[in-house]
Amino acid sequence: MSRYNELLQAITVREGGREVHDPATGELIGRVPVQSAADVDAAIDRARAAQPAWAALSDEERVGHLNRIADAIEANAEALAELLSREQGKPLNGPNARFEVSACAAWTRVPAATPLPVEVVIDDGETYAEMHYRPLGVVGAITPWNWPMMIAIWQIIPALRMGNAVVQKPSEYTTLSGLALAHVVNTVLPDGVLNVVAGGGDLGSRIVESDLVEKIMFTGSTRTGKKIIEASSGSIKRLTLELGGNDAGIVLDDVDPEAIAEDLFWGAFINTGQTCAALKRLYVADAIYDSVVSALAEVAARMPMGNGLDEENVLGPLQNDMQFEIVDRLVASAKASGARVVLGGDPDRDAVGYFYPTTLIADIDPHNDLVVEEQFGPALPIVRYTDLDEAVRLANELDAGLGASVWSSDRERARELAARIQAGTVWINSHGTINPFVPFGGAKQSGYGLEFGVAGLKSVAQPQIIQG
Template identity: 65%
Template sequence: MSDSTQTLDETTLLNRVQAPEGEGREILDAATREAIGRAPVQSVADLDDAIARARAAQPGWEARGHEERSALLMKAADALEANAEVLARLLSREQGKPLNGPNARFEVGACSAWLRATASTPLETQVVVDDGEVYAELHYRAVGVVGAIGPWNWPMMISIWQIAPSLRMGNTVVIKPSEHTPLSVLAMLAIMNDVLPTDVLIGISGDREVGARLSSHPGIDKVMFTGSTATGRKIIEASAGNLARLTLELGGNDAGIILPGTDPKAIAQDLFWGAFINTGQTCAALKRLYVHDSIYDDVVDALAEVAALMPMGNGLDENNVLGPLQNKAQFDIVSGLVEDARANGGRIVTGGAPAPELGELFYPVTLVADVTDGVALVDEEQFGPVLPIIRYHDVDDAVASANGLDVGLGASVWGDRDEARRVAARIQAGTVWINSHGGVHPMIPFGGVKGSGYGLEFGVEGLKSVSVPQIING
């Protein structure tokens, strides 16, 4: 732990976290497919050692108390801000998202913002009974060692969502980043560990075997995971043996409903970014849009006009706001869903085919009109720059469609605010936004229902989720 904030260049930072020459696994630039560096490939034995060190460090970390831990998180935020540009450039290359727009610089800034908000959120002792005869208080204590498993779409920000509340409440953290985007997360951890005590926060870069062991390890008291529903189910099964507590933010297929009487041009920009933030690679992005017949064509035209103005390309180009798909597997999923929609009568309004002139993993913004429920692009999460637009005639039918899948992370309703709120109350989703989609706030709880997982993150509820309640009675 150091008291000074260092500002590092990209080469120095990368050398601190990557594997030695000739070792590790090569990580490619998502846009150019050139080598960025070599991710360490650690083993289950390395994980066992990391968890043992985290367990040894946890009592001392908890004993520092909320005030000191919060002060150190504030210093970690300072360190990230001092290195924000180098982190954003590494993130842009590894994940693919451009520097500008709601992308790489935005993500790094969100990491600092969430650290500060989490550090400054009070969690007061609650007096549950005080009737003159009985006095009882509800306290929240550290759960122990938190095992965190992060995704590749927002690798740094979602890692902070797991790390910040866990550390704030006195837990230590062992975190495994995605195999697709390990370097940016490891770089962030290295900067934070310049100010945090030894072994309070440990990164492990390994394969799926390491992730599976993290979920089932007897030394882990809490597992936090963001990723697919299928993997979430495996984590639930793996954690049964050690009874680890779980927070699972799983897959979504968020529906948006546009009510009759809404002005398409007034909402087109917000609709676009609700669907295509991070080139559509966002769990709570708008992924299927239900539009009333009376304004259907106008909404399609307004979205197409916005899409035509959004430049796509290499993320290090300051002009671009859309990037490639992060990996070939996801590129193939997106391509296959578009072709299936085309074969099932979908009308390609924009895009509709890969853009090899931009690079291997680029797929342009694609609007697919005139599709229906039952088509794979509507029923399955595309997780890419494609939006199916579905016509409806009756609001009850749109609500039924929104609720018809076994996911419920987010949803949105667009139109008159009072009417939209009435419709929102009927939708089965953890969050329903009114006249926007996908925005998160460090003080507003966030989590899914149905196949989108369980547990809450952010704010006071997020602090409680990485704690164990204790009643002091008397």
């Protein structure tokens, strides 16, 4: 039996449960359990029982476990990537399934290697105070369907490093991916330290509402994030929320369009556009507008889309029918307004799978639905501007503020402009290039709290001052 089949057999149920289908082919992949509120409560109880012994280990011992987790992920990398491709839809190649699994290992090793020494706050001869970081207890991790393994690692591994136990609820759209990753991780961890519950949004609500969970980490929509804030207020839970984004990119008039075209493409279309911090609205200076649109269209037209298991493809289907309908509605709004379809925009509705063609929409009103709503799919609106101040105003006028980018051949000019943009991260001449050492978080209604690096470790710990 192949490692893929062994993994699938370990996490699926033969009878009952819920069917999981490949979004590219409609093929039945397997069945996942559908658990109840009682199962959530039991998982929280297991986590609370296991957490004190886990926290009692030395930091070096927990780091050793994390490095062995990374080893286990790498040993199962191809099986995990195949399952991820079948369930989520993303191709094996390009910045997709194999890339995501590799990132899981990297985002495990970096938190394991990140030092977090005791901080001496003051030592002036009269007063001495130290800052320590203690475990919180149980962390609830509620993970999305677009990067279901990588984002799970972002939440789980820092929590474990700091001595917490975890209860994770994967998205109901990508439950297999969540269960498979947890199965591999749990070949290393003591029983009860990582617990996974499979089911719908009601299970996530149960985790949020539990008085026995000290922290919630959530990646998903702003709408759901607001509900989590409300539901968690009774116990004053700590929250890290990475919510919806509608990232703007501003292209200045001093760039070489052909030189930036491929980076623009991947900034917008990584994971077929299903990325929170993807480039979702592009503002281009009038002097080079037509050249940028042409160069971007040339790159986009040669990127193959299809079944993720085909080694040639780098773009896949949308993960679910709900997301297909959102993209289709927003593109239809742009077309009805008279915007120019440069590429795509006309899906084959009789085809198998949730494939939406790579779509570029030019000469669009900056307040069209496709611009102001997050499409979360392979459709990019390109807005022409003549006044840079107006472009900045348009970039800043939405409630979203996860990421943004500035494209210029003059780095200082780009940095000055970046400082005027309201976003948690502003990239220069790239978009969405996250790094496990660099803190990441949103502004405005794109959430709050930081992940990655030292800041990410501190976010899943209780600061404690010891003075005297």
